Amino acid sequence: MIELREARYGDRLTAPLIREIQLEMTERYGGPDETPVAAEQFDAPGGTFVVASVDGEPIGCAGLRGRTGTEVELKRMYIRAAHRRRGHARRLLRAVEDRARALGYRRLVLETGTEQPEAIALYEREGYRPTEGFGHYADEPGSRYYAKDL
Numbered sequence: 001m002i003e004l005r006e007a008r009y010g011d012r013l014t015a016p017l018i019r020e021i022q023l024e025m026t027e028r029y030g031g032p033d034e035t036p037v038a039a040e041q042f043d044a045p046g047g048t049f050v051v052a053s054v055d056g057e058p059i060g061c062a063g064l065r066g067r068t069g070t071e072v073e074l075k076r077m078y079i080r081a082a083h084r085r086r087g088h089a090r091r092l093l094r095a096v097e098d099r100a101r102a103l104g105y106r107r108l109v110l111e112t113g114t115e116q117p118e119a120i121a122l123y124e125r126e127g128y129r130p131t132e133g134f135g136h137y138a139d140e141p142g143s144r145y146y147a148k149d150l
Contacts, residue, residue: 001053001087002059004066004095007065009039009049009076017061019050021078028115035111035136037075041065048099050077052092059083062096067109067134072100075112077119090123101150108150111135114142 008010008014010143022032042049048064051058060079074096079089081099109131112119128146 001037002054002067002091004050004052004092006048007051007061009037009042010085012060013051014049015060017080018076018079020080021076029113029142035075037065042075046103048103049076050092050096050097050099052088054083054088058116060088060092062092064096064100064103064105064108066103066105069105070105071103071109072103072114073135075106077110084118090126093126097148097150106150107147108147109134111137112144112146113137114144120144 010018025031025033042045042063042065045066049063050054050061052060060083062077065073065075067073068147077089077093077096078093097108109125110122110128123146128148131145131147133139133143133145
């Protein structure tokens with residue numbers, strides 16, 4: 001059973017997960033995700049950062065940071081490799097969608113890349129559709145952008 005709780009981006013609970021995300025991005029893309037990210041972007045009232053745990057062990061995370069009054073971005077979605085292919089990512093994604101709705105957002109957007117085919121497959125299965133590029137990697141040919149109306 002997955003347990004979800006809010007935490008602060010970069011705190012002692014989330015920092016190890018964020019480091020793992022960056023290591024994985026380096027393995028997949030040759031360098032870390034260089035998108036500018038600040039902890040306060042995930043603070044209430046416009047955002048949140050969620051940690052997923054199983055039996056008390058943190059296994060993943062996902063953050064929401066507001067882009068406009070109606071649109072929020074999913075950032076730093078991650079499940080540790082040992083816990084993948086068990087439905088945890090789908091449950092985490094649906095939970096952050098619920099949080100986005102509760103925060104008053106009507107559209108969720110995200111950026112991923114071609115070296116993350118499993119992420120692309122998840123987002124497409126969950127109803128995300130391609131959308132225009134935005135942010136740090138908007139002009140990168142390997143970036144993929146998705147959106148879902150909530």
